[in-house]
Amino acid sequence: MANVFAFAEARGGELRKVALEAVTAARTLADATGGGEVHALLVGAPGIAAKAAPLGTHGADVVHVCEHPAFANANPEAAAALAAQLLKSTGARAGVFAASAQGRDLAPRVAAKLGVGVASDVVAFSVQGDAIHAKHPTHTGKVIATLALTGTPALLALRPNVFTPKESAKAGRVETIAPAADPAASRVVVKEMRGGGKAKLDLSEAPVIVSGGRGLKAAENFKLVEDLAAAFGNAAVGATRAVTDDGWRPHSDQIGQTGRVVSPELYVAVGISGAIQHLAGMRTSRTIVAINKDKEAPIFKLADYGIVGDVFEILPPLIEAVKAARASRG
Amino acid sequence: CEFFHMGEARVKIAVCIKRVPVMDVRFKVAADGKSIDETGLKYDVNDFDLWAVEAALQLKEKTGDGEVVVFSLGPDAVQEQIRKALSMGADRGVQLKADRVTADPLSIAKALAAELKAGQWDVIFFGKVAIDSADQSVGPMVAELLGLPCVSAISSLEIANGRGTAKRELESASEIVEFPLPVVLTVDEGLNKERLPNLKGIMAAKKKPLEVKPAQLDAGTVNVVAMELPPERAPGRIIGEGAAAVPELIRLLQNEAKVL
Numbered sequence: 347m348a349n350v351f352a353f354a355e356a357r358g359g360e361l362r363k364v365a366l367e368a369v370t371a372a373r374t375l376a377d378a379t380g381g382g383e384v385h386a387l388l389v390g391a392p393g394i395a396a397k398a399a400p401l402g403t404h405g406a407d408v409v410h411v412c413e414h415p416a417f418a419n420a421n422p423e424a425a426a427a428l429a430a431q432l433l434k435s436t437g438a439r440a441g442v443f444a445a446s447a448q449g450r451d452l453a454p455r456v457a458a459k460l461g462v463g464v465a466s467d468v469v470a471f472s473v474q475g476d477a478i479h480a481k482h483p484t485h486t487g488k489v490i491a492t493l494a495l496t497g498t499p500a501l502l503a504l505r506p507n508v509f510t511p512k513e514s515a516k517a518g519r520v521e522t523i524a525p526a527a528d529p530a531a532s533r534v535v536v537k538e539m540r541g542g543g544k545a546k547l548d549l550s551e552a553p554v555i556v557s558g559g560r561g562l563k564a565a566e567n568f569k570l571v572e573d574l575a576a577a578f579g580n581a582a583v584g585a586t587r588a589v590t591d592d593g594w595r596p597h598s599d600q601i602g603q604t605g606r607v608v609s610p611e612l613y614v615a616v617g618i619s620g621a622i623q624h625l626a627g628m629r630t631s632r633t634i635v636a637i638n639k640d641k642e643a644p645i646f647k648l649a650d651y652g653i654v655g656d657v658f659e660i661l662p663p664l665i666e667a668v669k670a671a672r673a674s675r676g
Numbered sequence: 677c678e679f680f681h682m683g684e685a686r687v688k689i690a691v692c693i694k695r696v697p698v699m700d701v702r703f704k705v706a707a708d709g710k711s712i713d714e715t716g717l718k719y720d721v722n723d724f725d726l727w728a729v730e731a732a733l734q735l736k737e738k739t740g741d742g743e744v745v746v747f748s749l750g751p752d753a754v755q756e757q758i759r760k761a762l763s764m765g766a767d768r769g770v771q772l773k774a775d776r777v778t779a780d781p782l783s784i785a786k787a788l789a790a791e792l793k794a795g796q797w798d799v800i801f802f803g804k805v806a807i808d809s810a811d812q813s814v815g816p817m818v819a820e821l822l823g824l825p826c827v828s829a830i831s832s833l834e835i836a837n838g839r840g841t842a843k844r845e846l847e848s849a850s851e852i853v854e855f856p857l858p859v860v861l862t863v864d865e866g867l868n869k870e871r872l873p874n875l876k877g878i879m880a881a882k883k884k885p886l887e888v889k890p891a892q893l894d895a896g897t898v899n900v901v902a903m904e905l906p907p908e909r910a911p912g913r914i915i916g917e918g919a920a921a922v923p924e925l926i927r928l929l930q931n932e933a934k935v936l
């Protein structure tokens with residue numbers, strides 16, 4: 347029997363999907379070690395407690411909520427202090443974070459406070475005797491390493507969109523918790539948040555990604571990519587480094603070795619050559635479609651469905667066809 | 677520049693760099709089943725660490741005077757990467773000698789922190805992530821061990837009057853953060869483009885000091901027990917040419933891939 351900690355990431359006063367993924371995985375770990383309690387930590391501005399319930403119905407036995415105005419934005423110093431304290435006070439055997447932008451900042455801080463290592467970007471885990479084993483992609487996704495974590499607690503940061511949130515029969519209880527370090531005294535302070543409205547589907551959560559490359563020729567032609575994404579309805583827009591370098595799209599849209607790593611159900615590569623550094627970010631997509639006028643483009647080596655031709659000729663009818671296909675499904 | 681650390685007039689900057697394999701190869705798992713077969717691999721400085729070096733050099737240039745010191749933990753081969761940073765313009769290098777680099781980022785962080793502790797650095801730069809081990813952990817860990825503030829994965833940076841402002845990219849959003857010095861910063865792509873070493877730099881680098889010290893590496897609590905290659909994808913398939921192929925694509929997405 348072992349307790350497991352989960353950090354429930356929120357932004358702008360709302361839980362993020364990765365928070366449900368973390369508590370679901372924590373539940374799995376607790377059950378695998380004989381059925382301990384899952385302790386989730388949710389920090390946010392006053393009012394965040396009203397958002398705690400889904401954590402309870404996705405596997406948390408106790409949701410510890412800390413409300414403070416200085417938790418309105420990410421506050422990793424104060425959050426790490428509180429997470430470390432809770433991991434200790436609950437005697438947690440393991441701690442689960444999201445390998446999101448915020449989680450990958452937070453987990454190593456907590457690990458260093460507790461004197462343990464951390465497995466980042468975890469895509470699978472299991473309990474093996476006294477150790478917890480975690481698989482994570484290394485070498486730009488070309489190798490999968492299995493790590494044995496022998497410290498207590500074993501900390502894992504889970505790759506987003508890999509562990510599906512699962513509802514459980516129980517509803518956990520919500521308790522308030524005081525900060526471990528004054529959130530208003532943190533040295534690093536977020537002065538401004540840009541973007542992040544709820545409407546925009548993020549690359550890490552989107553089931554479909556439509557990505558554009560230099561083959562689109564100009565920034566304004568990304569309208570075609572956006573329209574195709576809109577036609578799918580559940581799609582986000584990605585880009586290659588050639589495109590982000592030229593400032594056609596922000597760097598946060600870049601997929602690849604030095605950008606984001608994504609694994610959607612469907613990846614549509616439009617005017618993308620398929621350089622090895624780009625493939626590093628999308629190789630594990632379930633289905634890959636490529637549209638490129640050069641039939642020798644390396645992207646065709648791994649595209650499940652390739653169309654050779656001009657994007658400006660193919661995209662307009664494709665957009666209409668996707669719309670029609672979705673409309674006929676209702 | 678009296679605003680920097682302890683009233684020193686010179687800015688003191690540390691940069692931690694890692695030697696990593698060049699990734700454009702097909703890797704092989706070694707006979708032990710838990711490491712990479714290193715035969716024939718080429719090595720370079722981790723991409724993100726080149727941007728960290730560049731950030732350090734730009735900061736020194738902007739403040740007019742100072743010192744950029746490069747640290748790398750690993751076998752003697754890492755001296756090649758330290759020399760590269762020196763040829764870009766860093767002032768001196770330190771190798772923390774360890775024949776094997778452990779898989780536990782905390783062990784590495786502890787060894788680096790032990791060395792960095794007494795340095796009175798204004799800024800300690802790291803890369804956001806080492807693209808081989810892909811931990812994205814060592815920078816924030818060192819900050820925690822040294823009790824320093826930390827901003828990770830920055831894609832813009834301004835430092836003036838002993839304080840800094842940086843941008844961090846989040847999923848579909850970004851945040852602007854303010855921080856005091858001294859600070860630990862980890863560098864994302866987009867902050868800068870690294871300069872290429874020129875001939876003069878390469879010649880000068882040969883004469884710059886490179887100190888070798890033993891690394892204080894503990895065994896850690898994270899070990900690699902297996903490595904495998906991910907399953908190969910089925911070979912690609914071209915289904916047609918031009919707009920005429922659109923109906924077939926829709927059919928395959930609906931009936932075969934079942935994603936539409």
Ligand SMILES: Cc1cc2nc3c(=O)[nH]c(=O)nc-3n(C[C@H](O)[C@H](O)[C@H](O)COP(=O)(O)OP(=O)(O)OC[C@H]3O[C@@H](n4cnc5c(N)ncnc54)[C@H](O)[C@@H]3O)c2cc1C
Nearest residue numbers: 559560561586587588602603604605617619623624639657
């Ligand atoms: C250290 C390092 C890290 C890198 N990291 C990344 C990364 O994270 N992500 C990334 O994407 N890249 C990365 N790169 C860059 C990578 O090597 C490629 O340069 C980049 O991916 C190319 O982008 P692209 O496919 O858009 O452009 P190109 O390679 O120029 O390809 C454009 C393609 O469009 C096709 N095309 C042109 N016109 C049309 C048309 N009218 N209709 C249809 N097709 C058309 C062409 O046939 C061509 O195949 C990195 C490189 C390095 C060295």
Ligand SMILES: Nc1ncnc2c1ncn2[C@@H]1O[C@H](COP(=O)(O)O)[C@@H](O)[C@H]1O
Nearest residue numbers: 692693749802803805806811812813814
């Ligand atoms: N062996 C090493 N020597 C020096 N710096 C390192 C080493 N390993 C990691 N780092 C630094 O820590 C960063 C993050 O590494 P990681 O946490 O392994 O992804 C790297 O970009 C380097 O700046």
